[in-house]
Amino acid sequence: SQQGEEDPQALSIQEGENATMNCSYKTSINNLQWYRQNSGRGLVHLILIRSNEREKHSGRLRVTLDTSKKSSSLLITASRAADTASYFCATDVETSGSRLTFGEGTQLTVNP
Amino acid sequence: DTAVSQTPKYLVTQMGNDKSIKCEQNLGHDTMYWYKQDSKKFLKIMFSYNNKELIINETVPNRFSPKSPDKAHLNLHINSLELGDSAVYFCASSQQGYGNTIYFGEGSWLTVV
Numbered sequence: 001s002q003q004g005e006e007d008p009q010a011l012s013i014q015e016g017e018n019a020t021m022n023c024s025y026k027t028s029i030n031n032l033q034w035y036r037q038n039s040g041r042g043l044v045h046l047i048l049i050r051s052n053e054r055e056k057h058s059g060r061l062r063v064t065l066d067t068s069k070k071s072s073s074l075l076i077t078a079s080r081a082a083d084t085a086s087y088f089c090a091t092d093v094e095t096s097g098s099r100l101t102f103g104e105g106t107q108l109t110v111n112p
Numbered sequence: 113d114t115a116v117s118q119t120p121k122y123l124v125t126q127m128g129n130d131k132s133i134k135c136e137q138n139l140g141h142d143t144m145y146w147y148k149q150d151s152k153k154f155l156k157i158m159f160s161y162n163n164k165e166l167i168i169n170e171t172v173p174n175r176f177s178p179k180s181p182d183k184a185h186l187n188l189h190i191n192s193l194e195l196g197d198s199a200v201y202f203c204a205s206s207q208q209g210y211g212n213t214i215y216f217g218e219g220s221w222l223t224v225v
């Protein structure tokens with residue numbers, strides 16, 4: 001089974017609203033990363049949170065990590081139509097060399 | 113300048129053919145990867161090379177053979193293509209070691225007919 005599983009699978013909101021996506025994983029991790037994928041494009045790294053961190057911010061993004069629950073959330077505040085994309089969480093469990101295991105992603109649609 | 117570039121972007125080919133996808137990164141990274149994304153957008157690592165040495169080789173049919181002529185290039189050759197090989201293949205790179213950001217190419221859409 002997958003290491004990372006996102007919830008919900010799809011999310012549709014209005015511009016200006018906040019979007020929250022969740023990710024659960026099964027094994028201990030070194031870090032967890034969030035990526036965005038626009039339709040027909042490659043993945044773009046958004047933010048990395050290490051296993052000893054609980055919260056991290058980057059612009060309109062806020063990521064939390066709860067290692068006791070093996071879960072993470074990505075919050076996008078004041079969403080824009082340009083935020084429409086698929087969002088993936090990826091866990092890194094290796095001690096040498098990155099080896100990301102991705103979830104299936106959340107498709108976010110922000111309606112203007 | 114594109115950091116991780118892969119060609120071709122689109123490839124339509126018949127079953128049984130052999131095809132290659134090329135990848136180059138200009139970021140000076142030591143580690144390169146191939147990921148496969150299926151129709152449900154599920155991404156899975158296939159291979160990882162560090163300084164031209166294979167370090168990760170997932171359970172991938174041996175029809176898939178990566179080749180790294182130097183640390184800036186990692187090509188993927190696929191023999192005897194099958195319908196199930198249809199997917200998007202992403203090349204990526206990162207600095208050596210864990211916890212580093214992985215930079216992805218734009219993907220190569222392979223359709224086997």
